[in-house]
Amino acid sequence: MRRFGRIWGCWCDMIEAVIHYVDGTVERIFIDEEDFKRAFPDLSFEEEESEDGREGVRVVEDEELEKQMSSFLVYDTGLALDHALRLGRSGRCYYFVEYRTRYPRIEDYITGYGFDSIVKVLDWGEVLDMVDTILMVDVGFGALNQILRKAGKYVFGSSPKGDMLELDRVYMIKVMRELGINTPNVQIFTGVDNLLDHVVDGKKQFLKLNIFRGNLETCPVYSRKEARVYLEQANFGAVESELQFLLTDPVEGVEIGVDCFFNGKEFIRPYNWGNEVKGTGGQINKVVDNSIWDSVLDKIEPWLAETGYRGNISFEGIFDGSDIYVIDVTSRLFFPGSSIYPRFIENYAEVIAGVARGEYVEPEWENPYNCLLTAYRSDYNVWTRLVIDDAVSGNVAYPRGAVYVDGEIWIAPGDPIVATIMGGGNTLDEAFRILYESCKGVSAVETTIAVEAVERYLREYQAELERYGITW
Numbered sequence: 001m002r003r004f005g006r007i008w009g010c011w012c013d014m015i016e017a018v019i020h021y022v023d024g025t026v027e028r029i030f031i032d033e034e035d036f037k038r039a040f041p042d043l044s045f046e047e048e049e050s051e052d053g054r055e056g057v058r059v060v061e062d063e064e065l066e067k068q069m070s071s072f073l074v075y076d077t078g079l080a081l082d083h084a085l086r087l088g089r090s091g092r093c094y095y096f097v098e099y100r101t102r103y104p105r106i107e108d109y110i111t112g113y114g115f116d117s118i119v120k121v122l123d124w125g126e127v128l129d130m131v132d133t134i135l136m137v138d139v140g141f142g143a144l145n146q147i148l149r150k151a152g153k154y155v156f157g158s159s160p161k162g163d164m165l166e167l168d169r170v171y172m173i174k175v176m177r178e179l180g181i182n183t184p185n186v187q188i189f190t191g192v193d194n195l196l197d198h199v200v201d202g203k204k205q206f207l208k209l210n211i212f213r214g215n216l217e218t219c220p221v222y223s224r225k226e227a228r229v230y231l232e233q234a235n236f237g238a239v240e241s242e243l244q245f246l247l248t249d250p251v252e253g254v255e256i257g258v259d260c261f262f263n264g265k266e267f268i269r270p271y272n273w274g275n276e277v278k279g280t281g282g283q284i285n286k287v288v289d290n291s292i293w294d295s296v297l298d299k300i301e302p303w304l305a306e307t308g309y310r311g312n313i314s315f316e317g318i319f320d321g322s323d324i325y326v327i328d329v330t331s332r333l334f335f336p337g338s339s340i341y342p343r344f345i346e347n348y349a350e351v352i353a354g355v356a357r358g359e360y361v362e363p364e365w366e367n368p369y370n371c372l373l374t375a376y377r378s379d380y381n382v383w384t385r386l387v388i389d390d391a392v393s394g395n396v397a398y399p400r401g402a403v404y405v406d407g408e409i410w411i412a413p414g415d416p417i418v419a420t421i422m423g424g425g426n427t428l429d430e431a432f433r434i435l436y437e438s439c440k441g442v443s444a445v446e447t448t449i450a451v452e453a454v455e456r457y458l459r460e461y462q463a464e465l466e467r468y469g470i471t472w
Contacts, residue, residue, distance in 0.1 A: 282453025
């Protein structure tokens with residue numbers, strides 16, 4: 001049984017609070033009645049007095065109340081405000097942004113300030129016992145996720161070994177090959193000089209840094225000179241002879257990816273698959289129950305289960321017409337493309353909570369086709385006001401650096417991405433049409449929407465997909 005009561009307590013002054021009980025135990029304390037109403041907008045609050053004049057409790061037993069009881073902590077690194085805002089519309093959502101750098105600045109913390117549907121917190125530990133589900137949006141927290149799960153918490157996120165699939169490419173290749181999953185031919189080197197000695201002039205090869213991606217994204221190289229320029233720009237300095245690098249041979253085929261929820265036992269269907277248009281942040285996707293990725297998913301499913309993984313995982317690979325060759329793994333929500341989740345999955349909160357609990361909750365997608373474009377600003381060292389027409393606001397997200405002040409949305413300094421714009425439909429053409437219409441309703445100073453992603457998809461990707469037998 002759940003009960004809500006209103007009490008008067010005494011500190012130095014009179015403190016008003018709303019207490020939420022579950023089976024006689026205090027579960028949450030709301031600072032005031034308005035705080036309560038934001039958490040439970042569909043419930044009325046009635047005051048009752050006991051015989052001695054103190055305000056008593058109102059007993060509520062209702063299925064609709066149970067639906068309102070979900071509560072979340074979103075532990076973010078400044079990438080996923082839109083996910084938190086969506087969860088906040090389904091229940092109570094506390095939002096923590098990892099702001100701890102050597103010298104934190106206000107923009108490291110400020111994402112999410114001013115939005116009524118979430119509660120920003122400076123210390124996530126203070127609300128840990130007040131939430132049902134924790135959404136860990138980024139990679140690198142697998143050990144913390146494991147600790148929280150052992151403490152009885154429901155966590156949507158990676159596992160320690162799951163983290164390493166993304167953070168250590170050499171480890172990822174080893175795991176894939178042990179599981180019988182194809183990967184491209186690869187050479188592994190320690191040190192820049194050793195790497196450059198094996199770059200072949202006139203031959204296309206892919207250069208990768210083993211750990212992390214911020215210094216050096218995967219880049220195709222055709223000569224030692226080109227490779228040297230990229231490596232110098234990465235500024236590895238005194239440790240350039242200590243780092244591991246990979247040189248990968250190209251696979252003849254078409255690149256395609258898949259994004260899946262894994263609930264600790266199995267992959268949940270339907271899932272999302274399609275193309276990320278490299279260099280634009282654009283996504284072109286279709287929701288399916290099965291695909292050419294199923295053989296990979298079947299092989300890695302027991303391994304993920306053994307590691308304790310519960311969350312989203314994405315794979316990128318090359319399809320040669322008969323087999324998939326895995327080239328990268330994303331052990332987290334994929335960014336910026338995962339904005340499609342809170343936008344198009346109608347039961348998104350239930351999916352997050354279900355995956356965290358190890359349950360099979362089938363995502364209810366609004367449309368079979370979805371696509372996304374990204375709006376970039378030329379100067380991301382300044383504050384930028386984002387203006388969105390009401391008619392398209394449902395198709396626009398502001399996942400990074402957004403605050404809501406005086407009725408306006410502002411994007412803090414620190415990231416080039418201002419917004420993600422989405423379109424969905426029963427056909428790909430319909431999704432594109434809605435996407436273009438939505439783009440017209442978004443504006444910000446010195447900001448460009450990367451519409452070339454759609455143009456490149458139609459020009460480069462679509463024909464290649466059909467060439468290898470993939471038609472949508």
